[in-house]
Amino acid sequence: MWKWLHPYAKPERAYQLCVTLQPYFLWPGILCLVAGSIWGLAFAPQDYQQGDSFRIIYIHVPSAILSMSTYVAMAVAALVGIVWQWRTAFMAMIAMAPIGAVVTFIALFTGAAWGKPMWGTWWVWDARLTSELILLFLYLGVIALYGAFEDKQQAGKAAGVMALVGVVNVPIIHYSVEWWNTLHQGATISKFDKPSIAPEMLWPLLIALLGLALFIAAVTVMRMKNEIIRREYHRPWVKDLAARALGDDHAV
Amino acid sequence: MQFDSLQGFLAMGGYALYVWLSFGVSLLALLWVVVDSASTHKKLLRNAREEQARQARIAAARKAQALQSESQQTGS
């Protein structure tokens, strides 16, 4: 497996791989997202307690699940980069950070918009919302640290260390916040209790989840291409690429 | 189809604001990421080409200068 993987540590090969993969992630991802949303919005049955407001679940739950997994994926990439000294792994890590932050923001926003009709306020210090908010802070910290360095090689390593520190903390934060919440809130807030969800509600949810996962992968691949170009500025292959992509009409 | 009419679908059983706000903001956020990534890609390629053209110009100018001083030396 290492023999097969190793050529992709080279930036040019990694770029080619990204180009090949991008359409396979992007279009099925968009298709699944649209299909899952339409199915969920128009065809899934109403929830007998929450009425039609529960339809927010089709964007809220996938984004909440994937915001955590994207952070873990980031930390895995950082670990690979630090242990095996792959430069491309750091590029993959930093490519995931912005989309991860956006997905976390979506989870927070939809959580608030769901909370307003269900709890009566836009924001409550619910355990899951709170740990999602802290996760957003962790993402922003990694992005800010990466942006603070001029030398992107160094920036990748530094952001990688911070991502690893964060990932050790994610479970601790999650459980501490949950425990803090039960301590302070008592039973005033009805949590969404999840009985076994009906299959006609579950299918669109799974499709939307798959769609969002593919979409995140597609954006990661797109941003990774950018990171590679940013660091291989002066190489001839980037010049050829630019000439091909932009057309040679106004070349000097 | 769970809804009888388009109006019913848009009203979302009275939760229109929350449901459409959630989906709208999510759509905008996801769109923004894709557009940002694509436009950064374009910008980077353009920058890369300009930078390399500049380097080429510098190299050419150096060469010309070297040739000129050489011809001056042979001329004198």
Place this chain on the structure above:
Amino acid sequence: MNTLINGIFKRDMALAFRQRSELAQPLMFLLMVITLFPLGIGPGPVTLQKIGPGVIWIAAILSSLLAMERLFRDDFWDGSLEQYMLSGQSVAAIAAVKVLVHWLVSFLPLALFSPLLALFLNLTVDMYIALMLTLVLGTPLLSLVGAIAVGLTVGLQRGGVLLALLLIPVFIPLLIFATSAVDSAALQLPYRAQLAIIGAMLMLAMASAPFAIAYALKVSQN
């Protein structure tokens, strides 16, 4: 190895005590922040007792963030950090010594200060004992984890705010467990569980943080 560690320890202690004002500033900041709370929220003894543990811990975290920058800054800019790295000794061990010194000079005075803070915020004796225990277990954790981020940002010109952005989310579990221990003490409930969790986090940090600090310094040194 031991002579080097000893030397660094003695040198850093001497340096810290020579810059007394820099040592005292975070403590003054802590005291002033805590003074702000009764003024802003109201001096009712019940309210103060309720918010007291949280206020003390938040103020301690904020003041430590202010002082943390000093940890590797001078050594980085005068080049002694580079010398340590070239010395061939374990950078992790050197980092551990520096963290120890930092804890001794910035958090031990805080612990000595804490009776005054407890008086200001109307804490009971039980709460004060719990507060001391959480400070003793929790502040080394602040130093150890903070040092990783300091190591990463030491080479940056404007690292101050960034350091706070990186560290505040990471310190949230500590804040939760520490304040809840003091709250339990206020209600005469056992708080050994919270202390055990803080202790476990401290053990984890002690085992892994020196290596992370060493790597972070290496990245900064480049």
